[in-house]
Amino acid sequence: MSEHKGVWVFSEKYDLTLEMLRKGREIADKLQTKLTAVFAGHNIKEKAGELIKYGVDKVYLIDNPALERFQAEAYLSVLHNLAANYKPEILLIGSTKNGKSLAARLATRLGTGCVPDCAGLGVNEEGRLIGERITYGGNAVAKVTFRSKPQIATIPARAFEKLEPEDRKGEVIELDVQIEGPKTEVVEIKPLETASVNIEEADVIISCGRGLEKKEDKALLEELAKIVNGHVGNSRPLAEDRKWFTEWVGLSGHKVKPTLYIACGISGVIQHVAGIRDSKTIVAINNDPEAPIFEVADYGVVGDLYEILPALTEALRKQLH
Amino acid sequence: MKRIIVCLKQAVDVSQLKVDPATRRLITASAPKKISDFDKNALEEAVRIREKIGEAEVYTLTVSHEDAKAVLREALAIGADKAYFVNDPSFQDVDTSGTAYVLAEAIKKIGEFDLVLCGEASLDSFSGLVGSRLAELLNLPLIASVRRLTVEDNTVVAERTLEDAYETVKAKMPALITVTREINQPRIPSLMMIMKASKKAIVTWTATDLNIQQKKIGAKIEVVEVLAPKTERKKIMITGENSAEIAEKLAKALIQEGVVGR
Ligand SMILES: Cc1cc2nc3c(=O)[nH]c(=O)nc-3n(C[C@H](O)[C@H](O)[C@H](O)COP(=O)(O)OP(=O)(O)OC[C@H]3O[C@@H](n4cnc5c(N)ncnc54)[C@H](O)[C@@H]3O)c2cc1C
Ligand SMILES: Nc1ncnc2c1ncn2[C@@H]1O[C@H](COP(=O)(O)O)[C@@H](O)[C@H]1O
Numbered sequence: 001m002s003e004h005k006g007v008w009v010f011s012e013k014y015d016l017t018l019e020m021l022r023k024g025r026e027i028a029d030k031l032q033t034k035l036t037a038v039f040a041g042h043n044i045k046e047k048a049g050e051l052i053k054y055g056v057d058k059v060y061l062i063d064n065p066a067l068e069r070f071q072a073e074a075y076l077s078v079l080h081n082l083a084a085n086y087k088p089e090i091l092l093i094g095s096t097k098n099g100k101s102l103a104a105r106l107a108t109r110l111g112t113g114c115v116p117d118c119a120g121l122g123v124n125e126e127g128r129l130i131g132e133r134i135t136y137g138g139n140a141v142a143k144v145t146f147r148s149k150p151q152i153a154t155i156p157a158r159a160f161e162k163l164e165p166e167d168r169k170g171e172v173i174e175l176d177v178q179i180e181g182p183k184t185e186v187v188e189i190k191p192l193e194t195a196s197v198n199i200e201e202a203d204v205i206i207s208c209g210r211g212l213e214k215k216e217d218k219a220l221l222e223e224l225a226k227i228v229n230g231h232v233g234n235s236r237p238l239a240e241d242r243k244w245f246t247e248w249v250g251l252s253g254h255k256v257k258p259t260l261y262i263a264c265g266i267s268g269v270i271q272h273v274a275g276i277r278d279s280k281t282i283v284a285i286n287n288d289p290e291a292p293i294f295e296v297a298d299y300g301v302v303g304d305l306y307e308i309l310p311a312l313t314e315a316l317r318k319q320l321h
Numbered sequence: 322m323k324r325i326i327v328c329l330k331q332a333v334d335v336s337q338l339k340v341d342p343a344t345r346r347l348i349t350a351s352a353p354k355k356i357s358d359f360d361k362n363a364l365e366e367a368v369r370i371r372e373k374i375g376e377a378e379v380y381t382l383t384v385s386h387e388d389a390k391a392v393l394r395e396a397l398a399i400g401a402d403k404a405y406f407v408n409d410p411s412f413q414d415v416d417t418s419g420t421a422y423v424l425a426e427a428i429k430k431i432g433e434f435d436l437v438l439c440g441e442a443s444l445d446s447f448s449g450l451v452g453s454r455l456a457e458l459l460n461l462p463l464i465a466s467v468r469r470l471t472v473e474d475n476t477v478v479a480e481r482t483l484e485d486a487y488e489t490v491k492a493k494m495p496a497l498i499t500v501t502r503e504i505n506q507p508r509i510p511s512l513m514m515i516m517k518a519s520k521k522a523i524v525t526w527t528a529t530d531l532n533i534q535q536k537k538i539g540a541k542i543e544v545v546e547v548l549a550p551k552t553e554r555k556k557i558m559i560t561g562e563n564s565a566e567i568a569e570k571l572a573k574a575l576i577q578e579g580v581v582g583r
Contacts, residue, residue: 072463097483101465104417104453113418113541116448130545136445137335140347140547148541157484183462184496187478188489204581228581240503251447260580270335277550281580283571298555299574301567311568319572320582 004089004149010038011094012070018162020092025055042068052170059172066179077180080109088150095154103154114152115144119159138251138274158200204230205258211265215244224313235266250275264305268293323377323435325367331389332357332444340549359440363500365507368400378402384423386412397518398510409528419538421454426531437497452499462492468503
C-alpha cells in the first residue's frame, strides 16, 4: 500500500480540471507529495504547460488522435495504464456523467474503492482521504474514507473555485500509452440548449415548480428576475414530465448556492431541497400552508404565486428605486 | 428469444425517512423500503421491449442481506418473468465494489443474456457506480444515462443525457445499459397482474451457491458518519391583509437582509 504516492487530477472538462487542482494542491501539500494532472486529448501540447500555473507539479501529457473526443474505453485505458504503472495515492476525477462512469470502471480495474460526488474533501490524521457527499436523497451528508489505494473520488463541477494562475515551476512529461479500441459507437451528438449563464453562478435565483400552470407563465418570474438581477430556474417535473425545460435545480440537477433563492409553487421535496441547501436566504411562496418547503425557508408566504409574484415585483421595483 | 436481466435494488424510501433531531442521525432501521425508482424504470423498459419484440424473458436480480420478497413480488407483478434473489447476511456491509461483484457472479450463473439493465443511480445511496462497475466485470459494452432505447436484431441504439448534449450511441449485444427516469413512466400493476405474479418463480441463492469469496466482498470504502445537515432557517411567515401588503413586507425584509439590490 505504501508504494502509492502523489495526488492526481483528471477531467475531460478543462474548467473542472482547474477547479479540482485547487483542492488537489491543498491535499498534496498536506501529504507533502506531488500534484499531477493527467492531460489527455489531441493537439493539446500547447495547453499542457498552462496547467502548471494552476498549481500542478507534473503534467502527464497523452496526445493521441484516438483521444480527440471523449471515448470511454480509450480514456479508461489511458488512466488505467498510468495508474497501474505509477500508482498514485489519490485520484480525483471530474464528476460529469462520463467522468463518473470512468471512475467506477477504473476503480473496478484497479480493484479499489470509489467515492462519488464529493462536494467536500480532506485528509484525516492517518493521511487517508475523506470525502463528503449527499446521501439518502438529500436527507444526510455522509463522510466516507478509504480502505484501499488508489483512493478514487469524483468531484462535481463548481464545488471548488480554481486558483488564480501564477508563475510556478513544473514539468510536462509526454507519455505514449497503449489505447484500447471502443466497445460502443457514437452516431449522433445533439447539443442541449443550456442557459447562457450558469445557474450555479447566479446570485439570485427564482424557481418555479408544478404550481406554474403554463410554460408561458414563466414570464412572471422573469419580470421579478429583471428587477433583482436574477436567474430563473425550475424543479425537475417541469423538465422531465412536462418537457418545458431541459435543466432543473436539485440533487440530480444543478446544485446552487445563491444569496437569495425564491421557490414559487415548489413543494420542497427532499431532492429539490438538497440542491438549494447552501443558499444564504430562501423564500417560499406556496398556496399550501403544509408544504414542506416552509420548513427550510427563511421567509414563507402562503398564497397564490400568480398574485404574490407580480405584487413582489411591484413592491421591489418601488422600494429599490 | 432475448433475455433481459434487470438489476433491481431494494432501497430505503428516502421520502419517508425520519431524523432524530437530537443526534441528527437518520432512523433507517424502521424506514420503509421500495424498488429503487430508476430500477423501476429499467424494469418497465425491459417489459416494453418484450411487448414490442414479442418474445423475450425478463429476469430481475436483487442482492441484499435482508428480506426483499415484497419488492421482488412487485417486480413480478409489473411484468418480470422470474426473480433472482441473492440473499446472504454476509452482504451487510458491501459497498459498490462488492455489490457489483456479487451481481456479476449471479449473472454468470444465470448464463446467457442479451441485455443487462440497471438504474443510473439508486434512490438511497445515489452513487451511480454499480452499473459501470458491473459492465467492467462482465466485459460488456456500456451505455450509461439512457433516456431512449431501441433494440434491433443484435444491436442496441440508445440516447444518453449528458450535461450539455444528447448523445446517440450504438452497441452490439450483449450490452449493459443504465437508465434515467426520463425513459418512461412505469406502470402500476393491476390486481390481475398481482395475482398472476404469485405463480411466478423467485430463485434464491446464498453466497455459497455463487461461490462468493468473502475477501472480494470486503468493503473498500468506510462510512465514517452519516448526519442530517444542520438547517438553521428563520422560518418567518409573512402575512397581511392582501397580496400587496404581504409583498411590501417581504420586499422590505429582503432589502434589510441585504440579499436584493446588491
Ligand atoms: C432520485 C430522485 C432524484 C430527484 N431529483 C430531483 C431534482 O434534482 N430536482 C427536483 O426538483 N426534483 C427532483 N426529484 C423529484 C422530487 O422528488 C419531486 O417530485 C419534485 O421536486 C417536485 O416538484 P415540484 O415541487 O415542482 O412539484 P410538486 O411536488 O407537485 O409541488 C407543487 C407545489 O406547488 C404548489 N402550488 C400549486 N399551485 C400553486 C399556486 N398557484 N401558487 C403557489 N403554489 C402553488 C402546491 O401546493 C405544491 O406544493 C427527484 C426524485 C428522485 C426520486
Ligand atoms: N443490491 C443491489 N441489487 C441489485 N441491483 C443493484 C444493487 N445495488 C445497485 N444495483 C443496481 O445498480 C444501480 C446503481 O446503483 P448505485 O451505484 O448504488 O447508485 C441501481 O440502480 C441498480 O440497478
